[in-house]
Amino acid sequence: MADVRPAIDAELQRLLPPESYGLKHASKGPRSLFGEILDWMLAPLLLLWPMSIAVTYLVAQSIATAPFDRSLENSVQAISQxxxxxxxxxxxxxxxxxxxxxxxxxxxxxxxxxxxxxxxxxxxxxxxxxxxxxxxxxxxxxxxxxxxxxxxxxxxxxxxxxxxxxxxxxxxxxxxxxxxEKRSQLANEIIKGVILPQFIILPIVVVLVWFGLSRGLAPLNALQNRIRNRLVDDTSPIEERAAPQEIMPLISSFNDVLYQLEDSVQSQKRFIADAAHQLKTPLAGLRMQAELAQRENSPEELQRSLEQIADSSTRATRLVQQLLSLARMENTNKLSEKILIDLSQSAADATKNWLSAAWEKNIDLGYQSNQQSYKMYGNPVMLKELFNNLLDNAIKYTPNNGTVTVDVRHANQAGLLIVEVKDTGPGIPPEERQRVLERFYRVLGSDIEGSGLGLAIVKEIATQHGGKLEILENIYQESPLKYGTCMRVYLPVGTP
CATH class of the missing domain: 3.30.450 (Beta-Lactamase)
Known part of the structure; x- marks a missing residue:
């Protein structure tokens, strides 16, 4: 599993204080939250201090003027008398x-x-x-x-x-x-009495602010250390109650990421385990058939064994291709080579490619064309894989002398296209329709060979294009009523 600590640690470094604090920050790396708060607390204090000195001087001048003005008043009155x-x-x-x-x-x-x-x-x-x-x-x-x-x-x-x-x-x-002169002396004495204590108090205030911030940010440092010391494979959620209230939304967001990461890890583990199990069966069959072929004496039996080996290798190759397609699509965040595609032409080409497989079972395979062109922006390789998996499933599960129909049309909602593949197979029970979209899941009681990956790949391709996959019923005989399967894919027209 990938080490998740660097991503989490980088985000925490952006928000939490580093080990060394200071008013001056290094030119490289994120700014310290401690230094940021300290700057915003001390900078106004240092700016207001000269202003306080100026205000103190004016107040001192006013205080010093009043008593001496009264003395002048007494002198004026004495002379007047x-x-x-x-x-x-x-x-x-x-x-x-x-x-x-x-x-x-x-x-x-x-x-x-x-x-x-x-x-x-x-x-x-x-x-x-x-x-x-x-x-x-x-x-x-x-x-x-x-x-x-x-x-x-x-x-x-x-x-x-x-x-x-x-x-x-x-x-x-x-x-x-x-x-x-006396007024200036008194004003200076007042200023000295007010300003000089500030020279002693100001450094004490800075130290107390520094100490208070260090104590206040201590829980963040402790949280940072706990995350740094987590094991590589530890995706358990962070205890929110142990964090300060101000960063609880951040912790909650991290926990959401950890939950998603845990789901992804578990999904990868299941994928690897299922893939290993699915590959083990055809490989074991190949080995057994190869050993039997070595023991055969007659050319007919040897030929039959070689045909079985070729058939098993074909199934194994198809399984590996589907595994690679699913892994590639699940790890694709953005569609590459998104170009304008004629979806109706792609459907017609895919239908032609599966004609030989349909003829082997005497299945009537056709593309229901209305001579219109339905164009969208998408990945041609992915959409080709989508048609191949839909047709492969439909032909595989449709009995001999059945019917498979491909249709492309506009949806009732503007900006959406619909791709439908209908068959006259046994259908899928409603309670199983969501589960068959899971990887490697197959309906119980089915004797058709398959990997259980086709619909999972179709769903992933539709999701990558901003669409979705629905499984519906296909009524192909009204009396008596019979149901097949209708695979409907919604695809947005999209933009280049």
């Missing part, structure tokens, strides 16, 4: 100590500015820029913006204060600006 009016004069009464406290910062530089109602500078730094026209200030509301002063980026908080003067209400703008 120190603005005084005398008549129509506006001034900032900010003691020097307060100014020193306002500007006292080790990391950042603080700027402030007070602008009067006519745009004049009342106090503070004149280099601090004014708000843009599209960003108006509101009384009692602190607004924030980013700006630059002396080449440095600063964060500015500004508001409007309404003062009462002799000329009426006067708006005064108060601004406080601060460089961004």
């Amino acid at each position: 120190q603005i005084k009016t005398v008549g129509d004069q506006i001034s900032l009464t900010l003691p020097m100590s307060a100014r020193q406290i306002l500007r006292a910062d080790e990391n950042d530089t603080i700027y402030f500015q007070v602008i009067g109602p006519r745009g004049e500078l009342i106090a503070g730094d004149k280099d601090l820029s004014l708000p843009a026209d599209g960003d108006p200030l509101q009384v009692g509301t602190i607004t924030y913006r980013d700006s630059r002063i002396a080449g440095n980026e600063v964060r500015v908080a500004a508001t409007l204060v309404i003062l009462s003067t002799s000329t009426g209400p006067s708006p005064v703008m108060v601004q406080v600006a601060e460089t961004l």
Whole structure:
């Protein structure tokens, strides 16, 4: 029997992980399922990690901005409370100590500015820029913006204060600006606190994923090893319950293949055993007749023995030819030399070839022609063998002075042709019609010599052409009612 392990092992290698795993796969051979899953798990993780750093930076900037903005707000409010009016004069009464406290910062530089109602500078730094026209200030509301002063980026908080003067209400703008050093330091500290642990956690995650996949795929490795360690002739099904649920359909499909393989192996064993048994009988007869011929003294008896030897060798040759035909057809997956064939002409030629055999039994053999041409695509050698086996069976089982008729016509179903061979023989009982299609099976009680292969060959040829064989009754005498056999073969017209 052929070793089935390479085919099964190749399919499993396509789906199961090999012995060595890795993110990088070799250029030769199938990809590792382990590596495939690992790639799809770790690649998004490694791609999302830089994105998480960018998001963390933005969040850290937002977190670092909030407390320092509140500090700027307090400074703006403190300066606003120190603005005084005398008549129509506006001034900032900010003691020097307060100014020193306002500007006292080790990391950042603080700027402030007070602008009067006519745009004049009342106090503070004149280099601090004014708000843009599209960003108006509101009384009692602190607004924030980013700006630059002396080449440095600063964060500015500004508001409007309404003062009462002799000329009426006067708006005064108060601004406080601060460089961004402390904010950057706080944001960096937040990022370090979040990112640095990830450098430790990420390798641990990779190791845990690796370990988890190894444990998860362990049943697949065990299944692969069990299949590899099976004996060459072991076609027993794989235990589905021992496999993970995800590959149970795969195991079920393999079991179906194993069942078919087991049937094929058993069929081959039966074929070999039956063939050996069938060949043993004519060969033993040949040997016995040859031994008898050696003992004969008279020329007449020697001639009779030689005729028997010739007859036995003819039967053995026919049996060997049928065995070879059946084996060749059962091992043909696709029809070779599929050409356009005139089926009616093939039937007529086959009928002519069997005329001499029919005349020996005084059988009326004829082809029922309606002068039409029935063409199909098929293998001419196979179809010739089909006609020969049908006619051989019909003539062999039809008694002397009987009738055998060959007919080719269109079927009622479009695209199908029918080949019929009718005889006036003993017929086949309905309960035996399926069994006679089996190899070497012959109806009990029949005294006609035969191998039991003819109909099996016809069935195989019909199947190879996409058709089928039916065994029907042939009513050839209505009173009293008598039945022969009608072998009907359906063949599709086919395509080139």
